[in-house]
Amino acid sequence: MNIGILAVDSSYPNLALMKISAWHKARGDNVEWHNGLCHYDKVYASKVFSFTPDYGYYINADQVEKGGTGYDISKVLPVEVDRIIPDYDLYNIDKTLAYGFLTRGCPNRCKWCVVPKKEGNIAAYMDIEEIAVNGRKSIILMDNNILASDYGLQQIEKIIRLKLRVDFNQGLDARQIARNPQIAELLSRVKWMRYIRMAYDSTAVRDDVRKAIERLKKCGMKPAKMFFYVLVRDVDDALARIEELDALGCQPFAQPYRDFENKIRPTPEQRRLARWCNHKPTFHTVNYKNYKE
Numbered sequence: 592m593n594i595g596i597l598a599v600d601s602s603y604p605n606l607a608l609m610k611i612s613a614w615h616k617a618r619g620d621n622v623e624w625h626n627g628l629c630h631y632d633k634v635y636a637s638k639v640f641s642f643t644p645d646y647g648y649y650i651n652a653d654q655v656e657k658g659g660t661g662y663d664i665s666k667v668l669p670v671e672v673d674r675i676i677p678d679y680d681l682y683n684i685d686k687t688l689a690y691g692f693l694t695r696g697c698p699n700r701c702k703w704c705v706v707p708k709k710e711g712n713i714a715a716y717m718d719i720e721e722i723a724v725n726g727r728k729s730i731i732l733m734d735n736n737i738l739a740s741d742y743g744l745q746q747i748e749k750i751i752r753l754k755l756r757v758d759f760n761q762g763l764d765a766r767q768i769a770r771n772p773q774i775a776e777l778l779s780r781v782k783w784m785r786y787i788r789m790a791y792d793s794t795a796v797r798d799d800v801r802k803a804i805e806r807l808k809k810c811g812m813k814p815a816k817m818f819f820y821v822l823v824r825d826v827d828d829a830l831a832r833i834e835e836l837d838a839l840g841c842q843p844f845a846q847p848y849r850d851f852e853n854k855i856r857p858t859p860e861q862r863r864l865a866r867w868c869n870h871k872p873t874f875h876t877v878n879y880k881n882y883k884e
Contacts, residue, residue: 592618595625595634595652596681600643600661606690606733607658607668609677611635616678624681625650638662642849642856664709674717676724688729691722693746697736699764706735715742719749729756729784738767738774751780758784762820765789769802779810786818786842791832793822804839814840821868823847823861830879833868843868 594615596608612622625634627648634652638645638661658666667673677690684690696710713736723730730750737743737759750757768775768789778787787807791800804817819836821843823829829845836843845865847857857865867882868874 592620592632593630594620594622595629595631595650596622597625597634597636597646597650599636599638599646599659601639603639604682604684604690605637605639605659606677606692608635608637609679609681609690610668610672610675612681613675613678614672617675622678622681627651636662660705660709664705674721685729686725687727688731689722689724689727690731690733692716692733693719693722694734694737694740694743698739699736710735713740713743715740719746719753719755723753723755728754731758731760731784733761734759735761736764736767738764744774744777747777747781751777751782754782756782756784758786759788762788762790765791765803766796766799768806769799772806775803775806775810779807779812783816786816787812788818788820790820790822791836791843792820794828794832797832797835801839804841815842818842818844821845823857823864826858826860826864829861829864833864837874845869 592615594612596612598605598608615622625631625636627650629651631652633654633656634650636646636650636655636657637659638657639659640661643661657663658668679686679689693716694713695716696713697704697706698713719730722732734743737747763778768778781787789800789803791797800819804814807817808814819841821829821832821836823845833843833845845868847861847865849856863883864879866873867879873882
């Protein structure tokens, strides 16, 4: 079979597409990125976000299968595809780097998050040794709330024993760190690829965020290595959180709010705040009041 792979709205490595590619290549099929000038037996199209436009051109294929949160949050890969080692060559990914999940789901019910609806409560998913294969020692993990799972904590212990470098790129729950000093000590022994990532989504978690920072500092971690996603709804409120994190020596990253149905879109002011915060040469040179002017 001649298989086309189409990432509709993101250039970030798509784990599902990499697994689909690996499964078809193992069957002897030809797999390539979709080319609008070519005909395919089947094209797999993945759309990550609900708010991005669909692919607007004709797809010359006998069959087109669409998946991803942007199309259908209930659709999952077949088990035989889901458990295969991804085709990292699809994205020319470095031979030392791997991507994966150790847990799926989240016990929280944050009203701005689609994860509980898509994946349910947190559950064990894969073992780190299923991901760190073939000499891949740097692992990007996309778990949504690994610290809320005993299995997840056991996997972090294993990551430490295996001397892997990791990045939990969806962020860790600062509340779990604040309320459990053993978790802070555990995380201080992890070899981080760059940052330890957390979230400061509202002032309701202010005390937990500050406590988490203090616990990590006591375990020897530097605030400059603490990266915080900052949800932007009310601009003044988000600005206060950004400035607070900066004063504590941490790295804020602003994310304007969108709802899953795309009924609420970022305002120009929310976008402006995010541009200022996330462009670090500007952020460290001029304050937001002067930036607006």
